[in-house]
Amino acid sequence: MNISECFDFLNFWINKIQGAYYPISDLELITDRGQMSLYSDLQPKYATSQHIKDALAPFRVTWNFTPTDTISGYIPIPSNLNYLNLLDVSISYAISNRTLYAPVTMYNEDVVSTRLNSQIDPVTITSPIGEMVGQRLIRIYPQGSGYNGTVRFLRRPAKPVMAYTVVSGRVIVYDPINSVQLEWSEEWQNSVLIKALKSIGINISDQEVQQWSEQQSQQNAGGMNRT
Secondary structure (H helix, E strand, C coil): CCHHHHHHHHHHHHHHHHCCCCCHHHHHHHHHHHHHHHHHHHHHHHHHCHHHHHHHHHHEEEEEECHHHCECCEEECCHHHCEEEEEEEEEEEEECCEEEEEECEECCHHHHHHHHCCCCCCCECCECEEEECCCCEEEEECCCCCCEEEEEEEECCCCCECCEEEECCCEEEECCCCCECCCCCHHHHHHHHHHHHHCCCCCCCHHHHHHHHHHHHHHHHCCCCCC
16 A cells, blocks of 8 residues: 555544544654554564564665774764664674674673673674664674674664645645655555554454455446545
């Protein structure tokens, strides 16, 4: 569904249950609320199944950092990448003209000092450890002159926007070019919209969603609702 169809879906149920229609700005707000609720449900389960990983795949970001990005072991993830949740950190280094890779094991702050003092499993520039010291700030040990590596994380889903123009003072004409669509796959869009409705006290079932979708398909086949 495009964002206009998503909002038609929401207003259909809002009108049916509450006898009202929400303006576009409110629909944008509750749709974003719905997608963030779904994200919060799925994110802790990210590594538990391929199905969940596929659901969150649109928000997976790979960012490569260099020594110029690391200052005394600190790696700030750029704010424009909309970081939300860390997946993994790795570094790369060269030995004898070969590029090797090593994972950066992330620890909580109460374990870092123990690991740094370990003689059995010492922390080295080719076997580093790390910790999150801020929402977008990673610290790598040992603190060298800088590292080359990769951070993988989940970013925030883009906030949906329905761009439109008003014709004759009342007719809303959808502008797909300047709109921001839901980034979720078609499979998960219904879940976003169900959660959006739930955020305003409307609870519907998957069966009701399916019935609505079938009704819309029949109307479109008959030449209706083609805008």
